[in-house]
Amino acid sequence: MRTPTGVIIFITIMLLLDTYVFQAVKSVSQALSPKAKVILYSLYWGVTVLAVLSFLIFVFTDQDFLGKRIRTYLFATVIGLFLAKITAGVFFLLDDIRRAIQWGVIKIFSNSRVGAVDDITSEGISRSAFLNWLGIAAGGTLFGSLLYGFSNKYKYQVKRLQLSYDNLPASFKGLKIVHISDIHSGSFTDKKAVAHGVDMILKQQPDIILFTGDIVNDRASEMEDYMDVFSRLKAPMGVYSTLGNHDYGDYVHWPYNGITKEQNLELVKKVHTDLGWRLMMNEHVVLEKDGAQIALIGIENWSSKARFPKHGRMDLAYPGAEKYPFKILMSHDPSHWDAQVKTEYPDIDLMLSGHTHGMQFGVEIPGFKWSPVQYMYQQWAGLYEEGKQKLNVNRGYGFIGYPGRVGILPEITLIELV
Numbered sequence: 001m002r003t004p005t006g007v008i009i010f011i012t013i014m015l016l017l018d019t020y021v022f023q024a025v026k027s028v029s030q031a032l033s034p035k036a037k038v039i040l041y042s043l044y045w046g047v048t049v050l051a052v053l054s055f056l057i058f059v060f061t062d063q064d065f066l067g068k069r070i071r072t073y074l075f076a077t078v079i080g081l082f083l084a085k086i087t088a089g090v091f092f093l094l095d096d097i098r099r100a101i102q103w104g105v106i107k108i109f110s111n112s113r114v115g116a117v118d119d120i121t122s123e124g125i126s127r128s129a130f131l132n133w134l135g136i137a138a139g140g141t142l143f144g145s146l147l148y149g150f151s152n153k154y155k156y157q158v159k160r161l162q163l164s165y166d167n168l169p170a171s172f173k174g175l176k177i178v179h180i181s182d183i184h185s186g187s188f189t190d191k192k193a194v195a196h197g198v199d200m201i202l203k204q205q206p207d208i209i210l211f212t213g214d215i216v217n218d219r220a221s222e223m224e225d226y227m228d229v230f231s232r233l234k235a236p237m238g239v240y241s242t243l244g245n246h247d248y249g250d251y252v253h254w255p256y257n258g259i260t261k262e263q264n265l266e267l268v269k270k271v272h273t274d275l276g277w278r279l280m281m282n283e284h285v286v287l288e289k290d291g292a293q294i295a296l297i298g299i300e301n302w303s304s305k306a307r308f309p310k311h312g313r314m315d316l317a318y319p320g321a322e323k324y325p326f327k328i329l330m331s332h333d334p335s336h337w338d339a340q341v342k343t344e345y346p347d348i349d350l351m352l353s354g355h356t357h358g359m360q361f362g363v364e365i366p367g368f369k370w371s372p373v374q375y376m377y378q379q380w381a382g383l384y385e386e387g388k389q390k391l392n393v394n395r396g397y398g399f400i401g402y403p404g405r406v407g408i409l410p411e412i413t414l415i416e417l418v
Contacts, residue, residue: 007055007056007059007060010055011052011055011056014048014051014052014055014082015048015052017082017085017086017089018044018045018048018085020089020092021085021088021089021092021139022041022044022045023092024088024092024095024127024132024135024136025040025041025044025136026041027127027129027132028129028132028133028136047081051077051078051081051082054074054075054077054078055075055078057071057074058071058074058075058078068189069189072187072189072403073150073403076146076150076401076402076403076404077147079402080142080143080146080147080402081143083142083143083146084139084140084142084143084146085139087135087138087139087142088135088136088138088139088140089135089139090135090138091131091132091134091135091138092131092132092135094131095127095128095131095132095135098128098131099125099127102125103125145406146361146402146404146406148404148406149360149361149402149404149405149406150403150404151404152404152405152406152409153399153403153404153405153410154190154193154194154196154197154410155405155409155410156196156197156200156397156409156410156411156412157409157410157411157412158200158204158411158412158413158414159382159395159411159412159413159414160413160414160416161383161392161413161414161415161416162415162416162418163350163383163390163415163416163417163418164417164418165326165349165350165388165417167325167326167349168294168325168326168349168417169289169292169293169294169325169326170292171289171290171291171292172287172289172292172294172326172417173417173418174416174417174418175207175208175289175416175417176204176205176206176207176208176414176415176416177206177207177208177209177210177328177414177415177416177417178201178204178206178208178209178210178235178412178413178414178415179210179211179212179352179392179394179413179414179415180201180209180210180211180212180394180397180411180412180413181211181212181213181214181244181332181352181353181354181355181394181396181397182212182213182214182244182354182355182357182394182396182397182398182400183211183214183215183216183230183397183398184214184215184216184217184246184396184397184398184399184400185215185216185217185222185223185225185226185398186216186217186218186219186222186400187217187398187399187400187403188225188226188398189403191225191226191229194226194229195229197397197410197412198229198230198232198233200412201233201412202232202233202234204412204414206235206414207235207236207237208235208236208237208238208239208240208287209233209234209235209238209239209240210239210240210241210296210328210330210352211239211240211241211242211277212241212242212244212330212331212332212352212353212354212355212394213241213242213243213244213245213246213247213301213332213354213355214244214245214246214247214332214354214355214398215241215244215247215268215271215272216246216247216268216271217246217251217400218246218249218251218252218264219249219252219256219259219264220264220267220268220270220271221257221267223271227271227274227275230275231274231275231276233275233276233277234276237287237289238278239275239276239277239278240277240278240279240280240285240296240298240330241272241277241278241279241280241298241330242279242280242298242299242300242301242330242331242332243268243269243279243281243300243301243311243332244301244332244333244354244355245301245303245308245309245332245333245355246400247265247268247301248261248265248301248309248311249261249264249265249268250309252264269281279298280296280297280298280299280317280330281298281299281300282298282299282300282312282313282314282316282317283297283298283316283317284296284297284298284317284318284320284321285298286324293324294324294325294326294327294328295321295324295326295327295328296327296328296330297314297317297318297321297327297328297329297330297348298317298329298330298331299312299313299314299317299329299330299331300312300313301332301333302314302331302332302333302336302340303332303333303335303336303355304333304335304336304338304339304340305333305335305376308333312331312336314340314341314344314345318345322347326349327347327348327349327350328348328349328350328351328352329341329345329348329350329351329352330351330352331351331352331353332353332354332355333353333355334351334353334354334355334356334377334379334380334391334393335377335378335379336351336353337351337353337379337384337391338378338379341389342386342389346387346389348389349388349389349390350389350390350391350392350415351389351390351391351392352391352392352394353379353391353392353393353394354393354394354395354396355393356373356377356380356381356393356395356396357373357395357396357399357400357408358371358373358380358381358395358396358408359371359372359373359380359408360396360399360401360402360404360405360406360408361402361405361406361407361408362381362406362407362408363407364381364407364408369381369382371407371408379391379393380393381393381395381408382395392413392415394411394413395408395409395410395411396410396411397410397411397412398410
């Protein structure tokens with residue numbers, strides 16, 4: 001997208017979409033006075049010009065220009081407008097298809113003289129005021145909800161799960177696990193709000209804390225201002241962590257500020273160590289309580305999706321864990337469950353993942369859950385069960401790209417083994 005060709009293509013699409021949507025705006029504004037139309041049309045195209053300029057600023061200036069907060073909101077607003085116009089455009093397209101069909105019917109079946117029929121065009125068939133207003137309302141609702149979602153990005157919610165297992169050693173019954181994922185420290189702009197989330201975690205008094213990857217967006221330096229916040233996370237049985245796809249720095253042009261990609265990854269690993277967390281790199285550890293033992297397995301990122309890395313090595317992490325009666329796997333990407341865990345490791349009792357964020361957009365009400373991300377990930381938020389195996393997909397502690405959440409709030413999962 002940062003190439004001149006990519007930028008030109010995206011802006012061209014934006015302008016074509018704006019021109020298409022403008023036809024509907026003109027249609028529903030016919031009853032306005034000429035002066036009101038001038039004001040409305042000027043506002044419409046003024047917003048378009050500002051959106052294009054904002055996009056160019058985001059693409060062609062350094063990340064320090066205007067500051068992270070302003071840049072983030074500018075980009076999110078531009079993308080929000082783009083998505084809202086696409087949504088509205090779907091309704092306008094339906095109307096144009098209706099008009100084209102109506103024109104075709106008239107063209108074929110009219111008994112009028114040929115000349116009169118030839119004068120009829122799709123433009124001569126009036127637009128549907130209902131579909132036009134419906135499209136504008138749908139696009140406006142989407143854009144409004146995205147703006148509202150800015151206020152939800154730090155509204156942490158505690159999701160409580162009680163999981164029952166017949167093979168869980170008696171000593172571990174009642175074990176309280178806090179599962180968090182996807183901190184994405186590079187997106188944070190409110191340290192006090194982030195610290196409040198950590199307070200909420202500690203308030204749960206967990207026996208153990210498990211973090212399943214993406215501690216940064218790209219660079220280890222993004223954690224500098226938040227080391228004192230997350231170093232407060234402590235638990236009697238420790239804090240364990242894994243790497244996610246963003247932790248490898250695959251989305252940055254390296255070197256950056258004199259640091260190579262390989263050096264950055266080592267610095268990311270050091271962040272975990274400096275926080276006092278035990279980073280699991282394709283290995284397992286034994287958790288012991290009152291003489292009983294279970295296995296905790298942690299692997300690097302492993303995804304069945306082609307665009308995400310496969311650094312995880314179950315062939316290294318699993319051997320030796322099979323002798324323990326109960327096993328927990330920490331693996332960032334939930335696609336790992338269907339692709340490998342269920343078929344090759346059926347004795348993994350509980351897998352913990354994150355990665356999807358629930359796309360930070362969706363609907364969750366009792367008995368119904370929906371997000372666009374479900375068309376890419378079969379398991380995308382909450383608890384999934386098949387046979388004796390269970391998977392929990394955390395909705396993410398942080399956020400990335402869009403600085404907000406609509407319907408899918410940031411999550412702290414409290415799991416109690418019963």
